[in-house]
């Protein structure tokens with residue numbers, strides 16, 4: 180089979196894997212209004228329809244802010260915003276005159292989603308799934324018909340989902356007595372994802388996302404070639420927010436920093452808002468939040484089925500974990516290593532040899548499948564060999580290899596070794612970037628030195644423990 184056909188087969192395999200893993204799981208999509216006006220919107224909706232058709236429970240929460248502003252503007256009812264919550268000036272004061280138009284605008288936007296789902300023959304229900312209560316008077320300002328989520332009617336939503344339909348939650352909720360409130364769609368999406376036990380939350384908007392060349396981001400965070408960030412832990416999100424938020428009373432800020440903060444444009448502010456939102460969603464118990472650009476064709480599918488998408492994922496669980504090797508992992512490890520062994524990049528190991536040394540091996544698991552592996556062999560004399568490091572080519576350059584090596588170094592340290600080494604024919608530069616230095620065959624522990632393959636002429640790269648990756 181050609182390389183292309185093989186990689187296509189790999190992709191199909193991976194897609195099936197994700198499909199079976201997430202089938203029946205609830206995913207909430209908070210989709211900003213500008214996404215609906217983008218030429219890519221029909222494709223996004225096709226993908227969401229496909230998800231619903233293949234057994235995912237898709238919940239849509241449309242944002243309608245810009246459309247509501249436009250509708251109110253046409254009525255001569257310019258929106259005013261009040262400081263409420265942690266984002267000053269973000270909450271619309273929905274007056275008694277405005278609320279009928281807000282309802283109309285919110286349902287109009289929800290209908291757009293329904294229209295496209297109908298086009299893909301997926302049933303959708305725009306419903307009164309939110310019980311709301313008024314915000315009341317906040318800091319002396321009467322918020323009138325602006326409300327917050329009181330309760331999500333999960334039973335009704337679940338019934339809709341179990342029928343294979345897509346519930347759409349417009350930014351309106353009603354009090355028990357039937358009084359309508361305009362509730363920010365962020366709040367609805369957050370409450371719905373927590374109440375429904377969603378496994379994933381997508382923030383879909385129209386910007387290129389979080390990039391290391393535009394934001395201050397912690398070191399050691401992987402970026403793609405274009406500078407965009409692949410994934411962050413909630414702690415890393417907190418540090419990004421702290422480093423990029425304009426705080427009036429920070430002392431000793433340099434001139435550059437001052438202008439950096441002063442120049443935070445709307446997109447950056449929006450991304451910071453999304454990061455705050457992502458944090459809240461994670462804290463509400465959702466394991467993974469994906470921030471994606473809704474204009475990018477196939478962005479949702481790429482994020483979902485391969486994790487090689489265009490967005491940034493914030494993961495609250497131990498999403499990517501390096502763990503000990505189990506016997507059941509053998510076929511996966513062999514799948515990773517076989518092409519490398521065939522090319523002579525890795526020394527051939529028979530399945531029995533791997534089994535025999537199984538306690539030395541670790542694997543990097545993402546969503547239940549293995550994408551990298553490595554081993555640490557103890558050769559005595561306080562020295563360990565880092566060997567058989569292999570990363571799935573589909574997941575190359577995402578830091579998996581570095582983390583496997585880092586993990587093995589920690590393991591070596593914990594077991595009292597003072598030096599680790601690797602024998603390599605093709606990866607000397609890589610080990611050098613990880614801090615390893617070229618060493619002599621003579622420096623190897625006796626047992627290893629005696630079986631060193633003089634014909635293979637591997638180079639020895641070693642790291643004295645004490646330094647950290």
Ligand SMILES: CC(C)(COP(=O)(O)OP(=O)(O)OC[C@H]1O[C@@H](n2cnc3c(N)ncnc32)[C@H](O)[C@@H]1OP(=O)(O)O)[C@@H](O)C(=O)NCCC(=O)NCCS
Pocket residue numbers: 519524525551565566567568569570571574575576577578579580581582601602603605606607608609
């Ligand atoms: C080497 C290997 C494990 C790296 O895996 P990975 O998960 O892609 O590595 P990371 O994401 O941590 O690092 C990627 C970086 O290393 C660089 N890199 C990858 N292979 C390299 C090599 N052979 N020589 C020099 N640099 C290399 C990449 O260009 C990338 O650079 P960047 O960060 O500047 O973009 C993987 O390419 C592999 O499986 N190689 C074949 C097996 C092998 O040689 N194992 C080591 C001997 S035990």
